[in-house]
Amino acid sequence: MSQPAYDVIAIGNAIVDVMAPSSDDQIGQLALVRGAMTLVDADRAATLYDAMGPAREISGGSAANTLAGLAALGGRCAFIGQVADDQLGAVFAHDIRAAGIAFATPPRPGEPPTARCLIFVTPDGQRTMNTFLGASQFLPAGAIDADAIAAASVLYLEGYLWDPEEPRAAMRRAIAAARDAGREVAFTLSDPFVIARHGEDFRHLLREGLIDILFANEAELAALTGAAEIDAGLAALAPLVPVLVVARSEKGAVALRRGERAAVAAEPVAAVVDTTGAGDLFAAGFLFGHVRGEPLARCLERGAIAAAEVISHWGARPEADLNALMTRRLG
Amino acid sequence: MSQPAYDVIAIGNAIVDVMAPSSDDQIGQLALVRGAMTLVDADRAATLYDAMGPAREISGGSAANTLAGLAALGGRCAFIGQVADDQLGAVFAHDIRAAGIAFATPPRPGEPPTARCLIFVTPDGQRTMNTFLGASQFLPAGAIDADAIAAASVLYLEGYLWDPEEPRAAMRRAIAAARDAGREVAFTLSDPFVIARHGEDFRHLLREGLIDILFANEAELAALTGAAEIDAGLAALAPLVPVLVVARSEKGAVALRRGERAAVAAEPVAAVVDTTGAGDLFAAGFLFGHVRGEPLARCLERGAIAAAEVISHWGARPEADLNALMTRRLG
Numbered sequence: 001m002s003q004p005a006y007d008v009i010a011i012g013n014a015i016v017d018v019m020a021p022s023s024d025d026q027i028g029q030l031a032l033v034r035g036a037m038t039l040v041d042a043d044r045a046a047t048l049y050d051a052m053g054p055a056r057e058i059s060g061g062s063a064a065n066t067l068a069g070l071a072a073l074g075g076r077c078a079f080i081g082q083v084a085d086d087q088l089g090a091v092f093a094h095d096i097r098a099a100g101i102a103f104a105t106p107p108r109p110g111e112p113p114t115a116r117c118l119i120f121v122t123p124d125g126q127r128t129m130n131t132f133l134g135a136s137q138f139l140p141a142g143a144i145d146a147d148a149i150a151a152a153s154v155l156y157l158e159g160y161l162w163d164p165e166e167p168r169a170a171m172r173r174a175i176a177a178a179r180d181a182g183r184e185v186a187f188t189l190s191d192p193f194v195i196a197r198h199g200e201d202f203r204h205l206l207r208e209g210l211i212d213i214l215f216a217n218e219a220e221l222a223a224l225t226g227a228a229e230i231d232a233g234l235a236a237l238a239p240l241v242p243v244l245v246v247a248r249s250e251k252g253a254v255a256l257r258r259g260e261r262a263a264v265a266a267e268p269v270a271a272v273v274d275t276t277g278a279g280d281l282f283a284a285g286f287l288f289g290h291v292r293g294e295p296l297a298r299c300l301e302r303g304a305i306a307a308a309e310v311i312s313h314w315g316a317r318p319e320a321d322l323n324a325l326m327t328r329r330l331g
Numbered sequence: 332m333s334q335p336a337y338d339v340i341a342i343g344n345a346i347v348d349v350m351a352p353s354s355d356d357q358i359g360q361l362a363l364v365r366g367a368m369t370l371v372d373a374d375r376a377a378t379l380y381d382a383m384g385p386a387r388e389i390s391g392g393s394a395a396n397t398l399a400g401l402a403a404l405g406g407r408c409a410f411i412g413q414v415a416d417d418q419l420g421a422v423f424a425h426d427i428r429a430a431g432i433a434f435a436t437p438p439r440p441g442e443p444p445t446a447r448c449l450i451f452v453t454p455d456g457q458r459t460m461n462t463f464l465g466a467s468q469f470l471p472a473g474a475i476d477a478d479a480i481a482a483a484s485v486l487y488l489e490g491y492l493w494d495p496e497e498p499r500a501a502m503r504r505a506i507a508a509a510r511d512a513g514r515e516v517a518f519t520l521s522d523p524f525v526i527a528r529h530g531e532d533f534r535h536l537l538r539e540g541l542i543d544i545l546f547a548n549e550a551e552l553a554a555l556t557g558a559a560e561i562d563a564g565l566a567a568l569a570p571l572v573p574v575l576v577v578a579r580s581e582k583g584a585v586a587l588r589r590g591e592r593a594a595v596a597a598e599p600v601a602a603v604v605d606t607t608g609a610g611d612l613f614a615a616g617f618l619f620g621h622v623r624g625e626p627l628a629r630c631l632e633r634g635a636i637a638a639a640e641v642i643s644h645w646g647a648r649p650e651a652d653l654n655a656l657m658t659r660r661l662g
Contacts, residue, residue, distance in 0.1 A: 020429075021650075054399070054426040054648060057388035068385070087418040087444070095385040098351075113418065314645075317385060319352075 004183070006102070007075040007291045009152035011144075011171055012063025013136040013161055014081035014105075015115040016088045017276065019127075019314060020055040022120035027128055032120060037129040037160070037191050040118075045132040048118045057088075058315035059095035060117055061136075062190060063158035065277045068317040069284025069306050071100045073326075075291070078102035078152060080143055080174075082167075084135035088114035099317070105143050108135045125272035125311060137164035144173045150181035153291050154213070156283075159190030162198050175210055186213035188283060189220040199224055206240040213243040213290070215283050221246050230254070243290070245303075247282045253303060255286070257296045264300035267308035267329075277316025281306040285322075298330070305329055335514070337433070338406040338622045340483035342475075342502055343394025344467040344492055345412035345436075346446040347419045348607065350458075350645060351386040353451035358459055363451060368460040368491070368522050371449075376463040379449050388419075389646035390426035391448055392467075393521060394489035396608045399648040400615025400637050402431045404657075406622070409433035409483060411474055411505075413498075415466035419445035430648070436474050439466045456603035456642060468495035475504045481512030484622050485544070487614075490521030493529050506541055517544035519614060520551040530555055537571040544574040544621070546614050552577055561585070574621070576634075578613045584634060586617070588627045595631035598639035598660075608647025612637040616653075629661070636660055
């Protein structure tokens with residue numbers, strides 16, 4: 001087996017975040033699900049955008065954010081995701097390539113437009129996301145390049161993208177290609193709503209031994225296992241997946257790797273500005289350590305530092321020099 | 332004469348800023364004019380965008396930024412400017428309306444697209460701007476609504492927009508409408524390159540008594556008057572314009588109003604992040620005091636506080652509560 005050209009290749013939504021400060025009152029008035037990700041259609045997106053304050057646009061997408069973190073650390077990455085042939089699609093493509101990430105999926109002509117996520121950020125830094133999936137949900141299975149999958153140590157899949165039918169088929173094809181090439185498959189559960197709709201698929205993938213690394217938060221772990229207690233949830237999944245990582249927000253994170261258990265506290269943050277991307281950057285830090293074969297605790301520490309950086313400013317992509325931050329903290 | 336519905340109506344470029352951190356090395360490699368605004372065509376814009384790091388998009392445009400500051404202070408504002416019927420045009424229109432500013436200019440169908448300004452921000456916070464004017468340069472004279480002009484205490488004009496022919500005709504029409512209605516006309520010189528190309532026009536407008544309030548920085552004052560010393564420049568213009576405001580960056584600002592002179596020091600800033608919009612927000616603070624008939628020194632203080640806020644974060648539109656800042660500083 002040749003030396004992989006990429007550390008991680010990811011398949012995810014290709015989304016531009018449209019972000020504005022909000023208030024608890026506004027969250028209530030618009031009947032938003034505070035802290036969650038809600039899929040919206042074009043009409044609802046237009047209504048919410050009209051109600052939103054002056055905004056800024058910053059490229060997002062869960063798996064794409066994770067790659068941006070990995071690339072900022074020096075990881076070699078490639079992304080597969082569907083934009084439309086429009087201005088927001090050009091913004092997404094620019095930003096991911098400018099981050100040093102290979103991105104070869106051609107834009108999709110015509111309607112619908114590139115995906116956008118309308119993010120209302122309350123004064124506590126909590127983000128409430130409303131995603132119009134647009135072109136992103138039409139990622140065709142043909143976009144999966146088996147050679148590119150085989151060229152990466154890890155295939156990273158975004159649970160959000162399991163919901164629409166075409167990308168789900170693309171991801172199944174990618175999993176097969178990764179397994180054929182002897183690569184690891186990592187999966188992030190993304191949101192409890194995805195598990196509510198596709199939990200049986202995920203449990204099946206796990207039982208089949210098709211997932212090597214599973215990322216979840218506490219709510220997702222509970223949704224997938226039916227266990228309210230985190231330790232029960234961990235115990236239920238541990239036999240099914242070699243590496244299990246559960247992010248716990250301000251409580252830090254815990255991971256199991258082939259019988260070994262490690263935990264990390266949350267990294268202190270001077271001021272939480274915008275929590276968008278916290279889980280994505282946690283995964284970035286963890287994977288960076290993982291592909292280098294670092295101890296489990298060190299992988300978690302890297303995750304915590306990357307997550308702390310991204311919640312200290314607007315947007316879900318890193319701004320500070322993550323390597324310098326980690327060197328300062330970890331030596 | 333009825334009570335004006337607006338404090339300020341402005342005509343300016345309708346631009347979305349595309350901003351990324353840069354380095355002095357990159358500024359040199361790309362042969363950019365550090366700290367200046369350079370007009371670029373579509374090819375050069377594409378080249379520069381390819382070279383730019385991951386970016387964020389935030390609505391800009393000089394006069395539009397000034398209105399955003401005024402509106403944040405509680406001023407009643409309207410904007411006239413030309414976007415295309417595209418995604419960036421929708422972003423600009425959303426952001427200005429969401430700031431509480433009336434904006435009725437219909438988008439322009441077809442090519443060229445909405446204007447964008449590629450802004451490279453060096454570690455000292457200095458912004459180097461490269462503007463693709465796109466649709467903005469096709470603002471037609473027909474977009475000027477004389478009733479709207481008459482409904483505002485002050486007509487505010489952006490010098491940048493004097494360069495393309497159609498908007499220049501529109502601004503001449505707007506000046507006539509303002510004068511007919513007995514309103515004040517304010518003009519910002521924007522950049523020395525505009526004066527190099529249109530200085531004779533500006534001197535003519537001043538000699539005709541068509542400008543009541545003139546905003547300049549030191550370089551623009553020198554370019555317009557030919558006087559290297561600021562006092563000589565002020566003395567040359569004072570007889571021609573009732574209110575003359577010269578922003579001097581870290582040296583503060585000075586103003587003359589019908590024989591009265593006042594000056595203000597620059598407001599301290601913890602960290603200069605991005606100087607984009609400093610002059611625009613200075614004008615916002617000044618005009619807010621001016622339309623309320625405040626003392627000249629107070630108008631300058633408001634300008635300095637608004638400018639300090641906008642250079643402390645990314646983007647040329649205010650983020651903090653400007654009224655609260657001013658109340659804290661000025662009582």
